[in-house]
Every structure is written in structure tokens, then in C-alpha cells.
Amino acid sequence: xxxxxxxxxxxxxxxxxxxxxxxxxxxxxxxxxxxxxxxxxxxxxxxxxxxxxxxxxxxxxxxxxxxxxxxxxxxxxxxxxxxxxxxxxxxxxxxxxxxxxxxxxxxxxxxxxxxxxxxxxxxxxxxxxxxxxxxxxxxxxxxxxxxxxxxxxxxxxxxxxxxxxxxxxxxxxxxxxxxxxxxxxx
Amino acid sequence: xxxxxxxxxxxxxxxxxxxxxxxxxxxxxxxxxxxxxxxxxxxxxxxxxxxxxxxxxxxxxxxxxxxxxxxxxxxxxxxxxxxxxxxxxxxxxxxxxxxxxxxxxxxxxxxxxxxxxxxxxxxxxxxxxxxxxxxxxxxxxxxxxxxxxxxxxxxxxxxxxxxxxxxxxxxxxxxxxxxxxxxxxx
DNA sequence: GTCTATACGCGGATAGAC
DNA sequence: GTCTATCCGCGTATAGAC
Numbered sequence: 001x002x003x004x005x006x007x008x009x010x011x012x013x014x015x016x017x018x019x020x021x022x023x024x025x026x027x028x029x030x031x032x033x034x035x036x037x038x039x040x041x042x043x044x045x046x047x048x049x050x051x052x053x054x055x056x057x058x059x060x061x062x063x064x065x066x067x068x069x070x071x072x073x074x075x076x077x078x079x080x081x082x083x084x085x086x087x088x089x090x091x092x093x094x095x096x097x098x099x100x101x102x103x104x105x106x107x108x109x110x111x112x113x114x115x116x117x118x119x120x121x122x123x124x125x126x127x128x129x130x131x132x133x134x135x136x137x138x139x140x141x142x143x144x145x146x147x148x149x150x151x152x153x154x155x156x157x158x159x160x161x162x163x164x165x166x167x168x169x170x171x172x173x174x175x176x177x178x179x180x181x182x183x184x185x186x
Numbered sequence: 187x188x189x190x191x192x193x194x195x196x197x198x199x200x201x202x203x204x205x206x207x208x209x210x211x212x213x214x215x216x217x218x219x220x221x222x223x224x225x226x227x228x229x230x231x232x233x234x235x236x237x238x239x240x241x242x243x244x245x246x247x248x249x250x251x252x253x254x255x256x257x258x259x260x261x262x263x264x265x266x267x268x269x270x271x272x273x274x275x276x277x278x279x280x281x282x283x284x285x286x287x288x289x290x291x292x293x294x295x296x297x298x299x300x301x302x303x304x305x306x307x308x309x310x311x312x313x314x315x316x317x318x319x320x321x322x323x324x325x326x327x328x329x330x331x332x333x334x335x336x337x338x339x340x341x342x343x344x345x346x347x348x349x350x351x352x353x354x355x356x357x358x359x360x361x362x363x364x365x366x367x368x369x370x371x372x
Numbered sequence: 373g374t375c376t377a378t379a380c381g382c383g384g385a386t387a388g389a390c
Numbered sequence: 391g392t393c394t395a396t397c398c399g400c401g402t403a404t405a406g407a408c
Contacts, residue, residue, distance in 0.1 A: 022300070024209060024299040028385085029383075038392065039393090041392045043384090043386090108340065108343065111344050112209055112210075113210040114210075122345065125346065140350045142350075143349050143351045146337075147337030147351050148334065148337060149337070150336070150338075150340040151334060154336040154339055157340075158308055165333050168326055176361070213401060214401075224376080225375090225376095225402090225403095229404090230373060230375095233403090375406100375407080376406090378405080378406105379405095382402100383398105383399095384398090385398090385399105386396085387395085388393100388395090388396105389394075
């Protein structure tokens with residue numbers, strides 16, 4: 001993979017700052033410093049704070065698409081179901097460090113105030129729900145699994161580290177009658 | 187019940203503003219205007235923005251205690267289980283207008299930045315989890331139900347209105363083997 | 373108790389040097 | 391491309407009148 005561009009590194013810094021300090025403390029100065037550029041340098045790449053936010057939303061959209069494609073591929077290959085992939089990457093402790101999880105948490109934090117971020121967050125959530133519904137063939141079950149993932153995200157926002165669910169989500173899936181592996185196609 | 191004090195009305199306005207506009211747009215001016223007082227008037231009751239936040243956290247703590255007491259009483263009387271009460275007041279559409287739900291959403295939104303709010307949010311979540319675990323006698327089931335409620339809250343933050351789960355949470359509880367009514371004591 | 377007036381600092385954004 | 395210097399508006403908080 002190509003080395004990250006300057007724009008990418010600035011978005012990284014933005015996400016980092018929102019996740020660790022919260023959206024209300026975000027200043028162009030703080031993000032620039034974290035990215036290792038000056039405020040002027042940042043404003044060359046992103047003409048305004050709003051443009052910077054849009055850069056992060058763009059990234060989350062891309063990561064969502066990529067993540068869903070990965071989940072679909074795994075299900076088609078019979079490696080693991082979409083539901084399994086979804087909870088594994090939401091609930092599992094090691095997954096918390098993934099680019100997608102961190103970026104999504106940042107977007108959700110910002111979504112409390114910025115409608116544009118809320119729109120992107122809902123789109124990502126809706127996309128997952130659609131794939132889950134497709135797999136389970138049942139709207140309610142799909143929504144249930146999605147809601148569990150959403151609960152995990154809320155806990156991340158509130159700084160809640162670990163819970164029985166995050167340690168034992170496989171049992172939960174089993175209780176809901178969701179298999180670990182799908183029947184392999186053809 | 188006694189008519190709300192001036193302090194109460196200011197906290198109301200604060201909650202309202204955070205829920206509808208988001209925490210980043212909160213200014214003393216905006217809250218004062220919403221409460222129908224001047225900025226000077228607000229600062230007489232709450233000496234600083236931080237004190238205003240503390241006022242809201244205080245209220246959430248009180249509402250949490252009251253809500254849990256109500257749930258416990260209902261379970262003891264055999265009216266409805268704690269789990270049933272919890273999901274009814276989180277998932278049910280009409281419940282979204284309750285003082286507790288709105289205040290909790292406000293605290294969670296602020297918790298993205300303010301650690302004090304995050305502490306209060308986690309305490310409230312932990313308190314519910316404890317009652318649920320007490321009732322179900324199973325940590326994982328309790329956490330599962332709690333996580334569903336948390337998912338509902340996240341969707342509220344992201345502006346997600348209605349979902350299969352919010353319309354059909356009773357079915358979900360049944361699938362998890364949680365009864366609607368508890369055996370009445372003695 | 374509640375208001376007005378004001379001090380003061382901070383953050384976003386522009387201009388222009390290098 | 392990236393930096394420094396600067397302007398300007400907004401938000402918190404205080405002083406003090408009524």
C-alpha cells in the first residue's frame with residue numbers, strides 16, 4: 001500500500017484527536033500540531049474546518065464499503081458469516097484499534113452536533129443492516145445484531161472498556177441462532 | 187409535584203439545547219435565552235458553564251435512581267420484569283419523550299468530550315446492568331439486554347428514528363427467554 | 373435576584389513572505 | 391507547498407447598576 005499522503009495524515013490526526021480528546025476541543029491548531037504541520041499548512045490541504053470534517057466522512061464511507069465487501073467475501077467463501085464478522089470487528093477487544101472502528105467512533109462523536117456526520121453515520125449503519133438482513137433473511141434478527149454492535153459503539157463513546165458481551169459475543173450469536181460459518185455457495 | 191424552580195428550568199433548557207442542537211453549540215447565551223432569562227441571570231444560579239453541566243449530571247443521577255426504583259417496584263409487584271421495563275422505556279417510541287431518556291441522551295452527547303459526563307453515563311449504565319443481572323441471574327443475558335438499550339441510545343444520538351427493534355422489542359425479549367412478568371413475591 | 377456593560381482570550385480564516 | 395503574522399468575531403466571565 002502507498003505511503004500515506006499529507007491529507008491522509010491530517011485526517012489521521014483529526015480522528016485521533018476526536019477519539020482521545022473529544023470533538024469540542026478540536027482546533028485547527030491542535031490537529032495541525034498532531035499531524036506535524038502548521039495551521040497554514042493544514043489550511044492549504046483543507047480550506048476550512050468543514051472541509052476537514054468532510055475529509056473524515058469521505059474516509060469513513062470508503063472504509064465502510066471496504067469492510068462490507070470483506071464481510072461479503074468471507075461469507076461467500078464460507079469462512080464466517082456476515083453477522084459473525086460484524087460482531088467480531090465491533091465487540092472483540094483487539095478490533096477496537098482498527099482504522100474503521102476508530103474512525104466510526106470519531107464520526108459518531110461529531111454526529112452529536114454536526115448533521116453531516118450524522119448522515120454519514122446513519123448511512124454506514126443502514127448499509128450494515130441491509131447486508132445483515134440479506135443474510136439472516138429476517139429484519140428483526142438483523143436489527144438485533146446491528147443494535148448490539150451499536151451498543152458497543154455507545155460504550156466506546158462513554159469510555160466503557162470491556163463487558164461480558166465483548167468477551168462472549170460468540171455465545172450470544174449462538175443463542176440467537178446465527179451460525180458461525182455459512183453454507184458455502186455452489 | 188412542586189412547580190419547577192428557576193434552576194430546574196435552566197437545566198431543562200440546557201438539556202433541550204444539547205439534544206436538538208448538539209453540545210458544541212451550547213453557549214450561556216443560547217441556554218439563557220431558551221430558559222427565558224438573561225445571561226447574567228443564568229450566571230447567578232450557575233456560576234460557570236461547568237457548574238451548569240454539573241447541574242445536569244446531578245439530575246441524571248437522580249432520575250436514574252428514581253427510574254431504577256420504579257422498575258424494582260414493578261418487578262416486586264409482578265407487574266413487569268426489570269428487563270421489560272428497561273426496554274420499554276428505552277426502545278418504545280413514546281418513551282423517547284421522557285425526561286430521563288432526553289437527559290441521558292444529552293449526557294451521552296456531552297460525554298464525547300467531557301469526562302465528568304462520561305463518568306455519570308457509565309455509572310448510570312452500570313447501575314442498570316446490576317439490577318438486570320440481579321433479576322436474570324446471568325451476567326451475559328443482563329449485558330445483552332443492556333447493550334440493546336445502549337444501541338437504542340446510540341441511534342438517538344445519530345438521529346435514527348425508528349427501527350424493527352424499537353417496534354418489536356417484546357419479541358426480542360421472548361426470544362432471549364425473558365418473561366414479561368415476574369413471579370410475584372410471597 | 374436579575375439585568376447591562378465590558379474585559380479578555382481563543383479560534384477560524386486571510387494575506388502574503390519564503 | 392508550507393510558514394508567519396494578523397484580523398475579526400464569538401464566548402466566558404466579571405463588575406456593578408437597578
